[in-house]
Amino acid sequence: VTPARLVALAILVCALVAATLIDERALAARAPHQDNMLEADLHVHAFPGDGALPRWELQREAARRGLDAIVITNHNQVIAPRFGDFIDTSNVIVIPGEEITTPAFHLVAAGIREKVDWRLPLPDAVAEIHRQGGVAIAAHPVSWSWQPRDEESLRVLDGLEVAHPSMLFDPPAATDVIELFARAQAAKPSVAAIGSSDGHVKPGIGYCRTYVFVEERSERGVLDAIRRGHTVASDGHGALTGDPERVRLARSRIAAAPPVPTNAAPRLYATIALLALAALMVTK
Amino acid sequence: VIRASTAARVAIWPNETYTELIHENRSASWWRALVVPLVTAVTIGASTTITATGVASLVSIGIGALSWSFVPVIQLANGLLLCRRPPRGPTDRARAIELFFQAHLPWSLWMIGVALVLLWRPQESMAIESLLQTTAVPIAWTGVIVRSFCVTVLGCSPGQASWRALVYLGITLAVMFMYLFLAVGLWPRIVGALS
Numbered sequence: 001v002t003p004a005r006l007v008a009l010a011i012l013v014c015a016l017v018a019a020t021l022i023d024e025r026a027l028a029a030r031a032p033h034q035d036n037m038l039e040a041d042l043h044v045h046a047f048p049g050d051g052a053l054p055r056w057e058l059q060r061e062a063a064r065r066g067l068d069a070i071v072i073t074n075h076n077q078v079i080a081p082r083f084g085d086f087i088d089t090s091n092v093i094v095i096p097g098e099e100i101t102t103p104a105f106h107l108v109a110a111g112i113r114e115k116v117d118w119r120l121p122l123p124d125a126v127a128e129i130h131r132q133g134g135v136a137i138a139a140h141p142v143s144w145s146w147q148p149r150d151e152e153s154l155r156v157l158d159g160l161e162v163a164h165p166s167m168l169f170d171p172p173a174a175t176d177v178i179e180l181f182a183r184a185q186a187a188k189p190s191v192a193a194i195g196s197s198d199g200h201v202k203p204g205i206g207y208c209r210t211y212v213f214v215e216e217r218s219e220r221g222v223l224d225a226i227r228r229g230h231t232v233a234s235d236g237h238g239a240l241t242g243d244p245e246r247v248r249l250a251r252s253r254i255a256a257a258p259p260v261p262t263n264a265a266p267r268l269y270a271t272i273a274l275l276a277l278a279a280l281m282v283t284k
Numbered sequence: 285v286i287r288a289s290t291a292a293r294v295a296i297w298p299n300e301t302y303t304e305l306i307h308e309n310r311s312a313s314w315w316r317a318l319v320v321p322l323v324t325a326v327t328i329g330a331s332t333t334i335t336a337t338g339v340a341s342l343v344s345i346g347i348g349a350l351s352w353s354f355v356p357v358i359q360l361a362n363g364l365l366l367c368r369r370p371p372r373g374p375t376d377r378a379r380a381i382e383l384f385f386q387a388h389l390p391w392s393l394w395m396i397g398v399a400l401v402l403l404w405r406p407q408e409s410m411a412i413e414s415l416l417q418t419t420a421v422p423i424a425w426t427g428v429i430v431r432s433f434c435v436t437v438l439g440c441s442p443g444q445a446s447w448r449a450l451v452y453l454g455i456t457l458a459v460m461f462m463y464l465f466l467a468v469g470l471w472p473r474i475v476g477a478l479s
Contacts (some may be wrong), residue, residue, distance in 0.1 A: 002286060002287050004286040004287075005289075008339075015340060016342050016345070017342070019339060019340040019342075020340075020341045020342045020343065023339050023341040023343075023344070024341070024343070047351050047352070048351075049467045049468075050464070050467040050468050052332040052333070052335060052336040053332070053333065053336050053337070053347075053348070054347060054351040056334075056347050057333065057344055057347045057351075060337070060343075060344065061337050064337070064339070074467070075467065075468055075469030076469045076472070077466075084459075090325075090463070097409070099469075101469035101472050101473065102357055102472050102476070103470075103473070103475045103479055104476065105438060118469065118472050129414075129439035132369030138423065150314075196474050199336075201332075201335055201336050201402070202335065202336065202402055202405075204337065204338075225304065232317050263338055266338055266339050267338050267403055267404070270334045270339060270403055271400065271403060271404075272337060273329070273330065273333065273340040274330065274332075274396050274399055274400055274403075275400075275469050277330060277396060277397045278392075278393060280287060281289060281291060281292070281323075281389060281392055281393070282289055282291070282292040282389070283286055283287065283288065283289055283292075284287040284288060284289045284290070
């Protein structure tokens with residue numbers, strides 16, 4: 001073993017230990033929101049599937065991002081939320097779900113335990129979600145992923161994603177979704193405004209989020225609040241959608257929140273660790 | 285002070301390095317053969333976790349490595365298939381697998397590179413798809429190394445080695461495609477696009 005390799009190993013160990021200490025301290029210091037306004041990301045992808053992180057790490061990442069609840073929604077499967085569900089790694093509520101991916105629509109089913117068949121038409125899929133005690137949310141309802149635009153289809157929904165990272169880069173699509181939400185509200189006044197990250201790898205979870213006004217801090221509490229439409233959607237850039245009084249409350253929470261940390265130190269340690277790992281691989 | 289690792293020499297001079305390695309008088313052991321797959325699992329765990337969270341915590345990397353450890357297991361199975369009935373005659377299987385896994389560097393460096401790029405990209409830039417196109421580099425590079433492994437370690441003729449390398453790459457790509465097919469719900473999307 002050459003001195004170069006020993007140095008790389010020492011740097012790697014130091015960077016990992018420093019990053020671990022900082023992270024564990026931050027996680028321990030993080031307190032969940034104590035009032036009835038929870039922050040949730042209701043559309044998150046996980047491993048095994050097209051998400052990078054398994055349930056255990058998603059729970060920790062949700063805590064880092066100040067979330068109180070997440071819904072794991074992989075495409076046409078409900079394995080990921082059950083993968084390792086015997087261990088909780090933080091006090092973040094994890095709700096099982098599915099992103100029902102069909103040729104005509106993408107539908108988030110939150111609070112279900114059994115897979116919903118993607119071949120079902122929208123009303124039948126929603127009926128099956130309700131039979132299982134879940135809620136049905138139109139996922140990123142832009143033209144490529146959401147074709148049902150008639151009043152009957154909008155009336156069966158419990159919620160609609162009005163804030164999603166893809167809309168930030170596509171203003172016409174965002175306008176289209178806001179118009180669709182207005183039509184959904186006309187068809188069903190209690191339809192919930194939802195903000196979700198649809199996190200796979202990047203942008204991270206909680207980038208867009210939903211403020212959920214619950215009566216109890218539990219999966220049931222979150223699902224009931226969505227059914228009643230007691231939500232505010234946030235796009236992460238200051239735009240809030242929902243009932244004006246609840247928007248005011250959410251805005252007060254945002255204004256009172258401490259500034260978001262820059263994450264400079266964790267990123268620096270992560271960079272050093274990756275470079276040291278690469279150096280270990282190429283040196284003897 | 286600085287010397288290139290075996291994996292680095294295999295990546296740059298595969299024929300010469302593999303020839304040198306098979307003439308080393310070294311006893312084979314499964315423990316040594318499985319060290320690189322373990323390192324590969326840690327590399328995948330570290331790169332996926334750091335890409336998604338920006339944090340290099342030992343706990344998070346451990347969780348990632350445990351979750352993605354099925355990837356080196358599949359590679360091990362693929363490697364055993366590649367080393368089946370070598371023309372040179374019975375070779376110690378543990379030694380052959382140890383040498384086969386020395387071809388890991390292109391993919392390992394690619395994963396670390398992608399993690400570094402995504403770590404410092406602004407949160408708003410979402411075009412991960414463009415980075416996925418760069419997988420062509422580790423795929424082709426690994427193909428060259430595996431072909432060289434087949435010629436020098438397994439004793440295949442150049443033609444046989446090309447076939448074995450192609451079958452190996454075909455299996456790797458088929459497994460990757462199947463995983464993606466199921467993970468992203470590709471079939472309904474194809475039906476939607478066709479209709």
